[in-house]
Amino acid sequence: MSSNDWKKRLGVVYSTNPDFNYTTPDPAPQGGTALPKEKQKLRVSIDRRNRGGKQVTLVTGFIGSEDDLKELGRSLKVKCGVGGSVSDGEILIQGDLRDKVVSILWDMGYTLAKRGN
Numbered sequence: 001m002s003s004n005d006w007k008k009r010l011g012v013v014y015s016t017n018p019d020f021n022y023t024t025p026d027p028a029p030q031g032g033t034a035l036p037k038e039k040q041k042l043r044v045s046i047d048r049r050n051r052g053g054k055q056v057t058l059v060t061g062f063i064g065s066e067d068d069l070k071e072l073g074r075s076l077k078v079k080c081g082v083g084g085s086v087s088d089g090e091i092l093i094q095g096d097l098r099d100k101v102v103s104i105l106w107d108m109g110y111t112l113a114k115r116g117n
Contacts, residue, residue, distance in 0.1 A: 034063065034065060034068055035063045035064065037108065037109040037111075038109065038110075038111055038112070039112065040061070040062060040063065040064075040112060040113070041061050041112045041114075042059055042060070042061045042062060042105060042110055042112065042113040042114070043058075043059070043060050043061045043113075043116045044057060044058070044059050044101050044102050044105070044115050044116060045057070045058050045060070045098070045115075045116030045117050046058070046096055046098060046116075054094070055095060055096045056084070056092045056093060056094055056095070057092070057093040057094075057095065057096060057097045057098055058090055058091070058092060058093075059072075059073075059076070059090065059091035059093070059101060059105075060089070060090050060091075062089065062091070069086055069089065069091065070086050072091065073085070073091040075108070076091060076093060076101060076104060077093060079104050080095075080097050080100060080101065080104070082094045082095055082097065098115050098116075099115065102115050
């Protein structure tokens with residue numbers, strides 16, 4: 001049954017060769033591939049979409065493990081004194097705290113952190 005799962009093959013152009021056997025690519029390893037803080041290109045922006053008019057500060061562009069992202073999100077929430085969450089590789093901080101988040105990231109060693117829109 002797993003060899004006939006069509007959802008994994010969406011967007012694949014098939015060959016007319018009868019001997020062709022499609023193989024799925026191996027997923028990229030998640031652990032141990034974190035960039036050092038100095039090379040992380042973090043983008044700090046504001047988002048208002050699908051939030052009932054509320055503003056949130058988004059931190060995107062983190063490359064590393066999910067645990068490291070959650071730890072960074074937790075420390076940002078504590079230092080800003082607000083709530084938030086970590087989901088889909090993004091850190092959500094409640095409110096418009098772009099300048100404060102960028103300065104905190106710079107103090108933590110993320111020198112390539114930039115303020116977006």
